[in-house]
Amino acid sequence: MAIVAAAVVSTNPNLSPFLGQITSHLGKLPYERRVRNSSCRSKRTRINALFWRPRKAVEPPDTSLSLRHFTLTGSGSEGVPASSGKPQKILVSAVSSISEVRSDEWDACNLDSTGPKKFNPFLTHGFLSSLEESGSAVKETGWIPCHIIAEDEDKNVLGVVPLYLKSHSNGEYVFDHSWADAYYSYGSRYYPKLQCCVPFTPVTGQRILLRDTPYKDQVFDMLVSTMKDLTAKFQVSSVHVTFPIESEWHRMKEKGFLQRIGMQYHWKNRNYKNFDEFLLDMKQNKRKNIRQERKKISAQNLLMKRLRGHEIKAKHWDTFYKFYRNTTDNKWGGAYLTRDFFHEMGSKLGDNVLLIVAEEGDELVAGALNLIGGDTLFGRLWGCLPQAYYPSLHFEACYYQAIEAAIELNLDKVEAGAQGEHKVQRGYMPVPTYSCHYIADEGYRKVIEDFLVREAAQVKLVMKLIHDSGPFKEGFQ
Template structure:
């Protein structure tokens, strides 16, 4: 199989056509800053980036230009301008995705959860209008040295590269670290140049991948529309599946249960009765109600889960404390108490129209029947009904969610591979995988937990 065969120069020069038809030179400065293995050369030095060392200029009109740069920390971008891009890209405040906020992403970096030392090297893209320097678009982007914390599994691709003597890592990844939540990834302000800026940024990150001699560029959990647009620009689409709960204008939890088949309704009621039978009290805490002791306890619960399942805790104790401080009422922490003791918890974030369930854990060496279902699923449903939210996204995997009212929905990712032969092989795999995912989703939908006619 052919190697990548791409050279690196101190200053890479590309050419783009402006709206006037004139050619505009685009210069991206690169600095060789570390030893990575690329292509067929295991110890070859290649490009690593730091803030201010790369910049591209594009013409938007006869007067305006767009300056595209890479920053090594989200703290280099004003929070208000990042969030303005994220709100517009999400479709307004009523649909805002909290995981795209400056507060959430900066918490990942400041808490040393998503940083160079953990294999997440920030390379965020920022597009500024000239001459006023307003930010018109941002794109969360990371140089990755592994595939952990992504929830779109490409380890077999890395193994295939390795078997041919090539290196798959590092790679570029546009995503929200450790968070399988669908949302836009190219965050654009509402401007007359919106579509043009999108095209420019896609070209920029593709060029960045090629000139840096990286194996690949991945955009995970984009919106369906964004995935479609990226596919038209040479990315390979991939589909996956999650389980979401839909609010059909329910007045309360019992109203929701009446839409369930009798056997499923009975099972849920029995599970919920077990909570009080174990002398457990469930509480939903928001904002100032969540104290430092809650976060310390939840971190213990989180570590218990990672020790039992994943092996590696991606998030630090500081992450949870800073998250609570920065995001206020957007955080919903469900806790279970036995007497005066916290014994379990489930972390959720509240968006414009969606409740996002994220993490769960309980005391080490403790077992409480049905508590996981209560804390993660039933409490989330009750909260969504009370807050008049349309959806509960309960995270990745878990067919056990179906009988509790969460139905399969399609998720998306897009992959840009430099090596043509690997690209063709992976494309063939993705076509076959997609056919299997669609069959499974159809079967699950047909055997769902709801009465006939409930959609």
């Protein structure tokens, strides 16, 4: 039996400055700090209720259900009538597994949303179903699928949203652990929450996937409204949309979502013909350092290979899973993905998968997993043999080989994953990332909004400083 003291905080307007002061360092608060003793709080906080209760897990709601009916109104977004004879009704429902949606219907929404040039492999039915079927993103791991589907009267799928009911904040890369701590500190419950994202994948992409119809703007509004409605229906604290594209980020602000920005490091292809041409844009000392690092690979008798699609065999995935576990066990403390995920994903995504491996003799000693999109190479995971150390191999496998592959495939950029200031001196420059947050409680929403304004100013300043002192030649844009 856990002892929990729950305080109902007064609605005194003078309380707001106090809350702002407490949460001004939200990003630095510990994750699961105990509820503070009431004597440590400001005198402006009035305890209205104090009770004892066991801390029980909240039973998840039924996430497979019909949610709402909408009616298309007026004309479509391009001035075309929404229907030829009568207003069309749109049914919005939630499904508890992506397997309940046909892969061709889901993928049509994804492809229509981006077009072939911006194709995003992480939003395909194949990738998302691999996460579920492999036991990686399922109820048992704290990811309960509740994907939202919009259909017309003829059962045509017009839009989909990858959505999960979550009991924690792991595997998201937009950190809100301290928000949960602030909720608990005042006797409120932050989890469960709703998360619109690709699990374990900090890759920017469309989050509201729509068929290219004349009324897609209306369907967008329906799907966003439904996500907000689910906070009340499921009795959860919030909805979080992580790594949407910028246009979605702006549109969701109009729907009451708070805006947050983050930062990643991407490499930009400026029509380079080869790797050496890219190096000519770098400052002399950075160029020299990269060449020295690359020379170390051959000096260690390592051979780099880039395997794609059918070239990647089951033995490669089994070995790469060992590399992945070595990385997670030593760095993160837990593996999100199962062995089966890599086999499933590799089989379903085919030539969209690029596995970069390092061989020493006949033995695979390291590898880096990448996915190929319409205009982007997405670097995802890296690992090597346990207790093995090969100087500069991480930089070669994850960054330099990815650059060479992007040039060969005529791709616009390389997204090399989250974090990593060491990427800057290797030509990967900071770019903004986005997230949207709908907080059901108005008081907490205001506190978090104030924090996000201050955080955004800091992120923008850091990005400017890095660009001003970047690795490229003076005057290079």
